Amino acid sequence: MELLIPIFLLAVTLVVAMVFYYEHPVANIPPGFSERRKLYVLHYVMNFGFGMAILLEKLGIMSEVSFLRAIMDGIPPLKDKRLIIKDLIFENIQVRLYQPKTSTTGQRRGVLYFHGGVGRFGSIRAYERTCRYLARKTNSVFVSVGYRLAPEYPYPTQFQDCLTATIHFMKTAQDYGVDPARIIVCGDSSGGTLTAAVAQALVNRKDVPKLRAQILIYPFLQAADFNLPSYQQNAKIPVLIRERTLILGLKYLNKDLSAVNTLLEGSHISEKGRQKYHKWLSVDNIPHEFKTRGYTPPGPPAPFSDELYELAKPFLEPLFSPLLCEDSVIAQLPETFILTCEYDVLRDDGLLYKKRLEDHGIKVTLCHLEEGFHGTVFLAAYGKVARFQSGIKGMEKIQKFLRLM
Template sequence: MELLLAIFLAVLTGIVAIAFYYEHPKAEIPHGISERRKLYVLHYLMNFGLGLATFLDKVGVISEVHLLRVIMETIPPLKDSRLLIKDLRFERVKVRIYQLKTSNKNLRRGILYFHGGVGRFGSIRAYERKCRYFCRKTNSVVVSVGYRLAPEHPFPAQLEDCLTATIHFLRTAQDHGVDPSRVVICGDSSGGTLTAAVAQALVNRTDLPKLRAQILIYPFLQCVDLNLPSYQQNKGVPILLKERTLVLGLKYVNVDLGIIEEVFKGCHVSEDRRLKYQKWVSADYIPHEFKTRGYKPSPTYLPSKEVCEVSEPMFDPVFSPLLAEDSVIAQLPETFILTCEFDVLRDDGLLYKKRLEDHGIKVTWCHLQEGFHGTVFLALFGKVVGFRSGAKGLQKIVSFLRLL
């Protein structure tokens, strides 16, 4: 009887998950992406996982967010005898520190890594491979920051933890064999958002060593204009679809999902804000070569007072670092920005690159012509899952780090 019940539940779960998948937009994978079949399979598996998580949440087995966290962690890598790995706390914040066992009398470079996951997913374990890789390839002391996650810990708890960990590390760097003048912060996707926000929060701190550099890997940086060329061109490209980007972002800052359509139209931006932000966020500042894949200027809609009020958290520079004041941008450290051609967030990176360069900040830009959002994260999971573009991105980051 128990076996029959288990089979019935498995079949029912599969049916519901597949049905959920067919309700979602189909993938639009341009021919410019190599290994397209692999990305299609990844898209199908992701949607199946989302459907399964939604179903199990509705029937009370496990919450959607907790199951997705488990899926993201996957199988941890085997033990690496070359590395010394230890779990600590920087004040209240969980961290995992990686360093090579080889003796080295000289102080090393330090890297703080903030994982992606839109403030709701991701973990130290999920990013184990990447942190080990950076440690081995650059002979750096890598600190993976296990910041608290939403919805249990609402925004901006994530920034608070990343900032706490960074300040603690800057103050105690030598205790971990690190030169305090060679500390780099790094993150991908929403981890890139956190990286940018931490760097901005530290610009006026005279009591701490200055950050050596920041590394932003396809970061989310603004929620003013979701109709930039990259949003139009890549709205259906896995793994970060246009609608999924906004849904996850609104959940992160606890804003009602009912305003999605108004936000896509730009009705959440008041006239005053439009005048202020147009000098920083505009398709006019995107180079022409990024507009050749069918970009069309969007019509302008009048702002809605009610939607503008609800959307207030979306303009906080902690959530949208591209909106920081010039006085802050002008003091930022040397920066590495990685963008992907087939990523809705591509133009966020391009606009931030321009703002930094306009203020004389040294920027190293890596653009993955065949890349898509998430490709760097997947690069270390073997040939079955990894993509060539992601491996190229990792190599470029390592080359940058070795020069610091």
């Protein structure tokens, strides 16, 4: 028995060492961040999860994506007596509908929620707390869309599922006590990408009502420029460090990961593409206060690669990069709420989209979380151990916006 204890400790040490060998990016959190220690803990926990996923796959125990899905799903919450919760099928798409039990005069607003997870993980169950919380607090009917995931269902299945579920709900809204003129699409991270893409896809449809609004929570909106100020400033800040952003995107599209460095340098953009995207991606469109933490204008453009361009073509489609959509579509989008986080590589995507929308007369409400980081709103629905003050503030701002719709 005495011999088993050191053997067990040695085995645990080896496993931990191997896990961090596979995933150990260095974090660099600014000293002024008020919950700095807590964010460091989250960073190492996430690194351990990503590393363990890779190790388990290499050992043939389970796939990387299966492990990450199981971790993100977590433990489901207890029953909620304040909501009627139903699992439904919208045109072969699994959804979960949340209806408040409180009485109301007239029809409620309806919100379709598209979860994050880079198209590969995340689920209705993972976002159960988020949707329950917002449905209760805003007296809204929420529909959490369980779109199918890659790699089993390759891109752009995720967008197609979200669009299909949205159209179905818009046509049947009154069956669920929802006013068809008060339907909102909402999503966080890659779910924000899906939200923006769905809103764009609906602008020219005549068979459904117009969306009342879209809510984009720290969305990924473009894959043309990975050297914006937010990418430079937050390259090593958890949880979405710069390299991880590209790696997750490449895995989502089932592309070769060896392209990460050349994509970061911009070798997938031709001179013609640079000229086209410049008016939308110019750093001049980002307010000065967002450059004060440092920004170095990039040098001469990286050499263009035809091979990389072919590989990255899906990256530049509006479905994947909604910020690159044409003006004729942007001009027809609904009122918009955009949440950005100061310590997030995707911050400037949101700021640039705000500028594009406002230039076309679209009303935009910006919620910028000064101490926010990628994922903070998702964590806000959990207990004190997991949530951060920035996430709580973000949730409050989303609630306030929804109540006005």
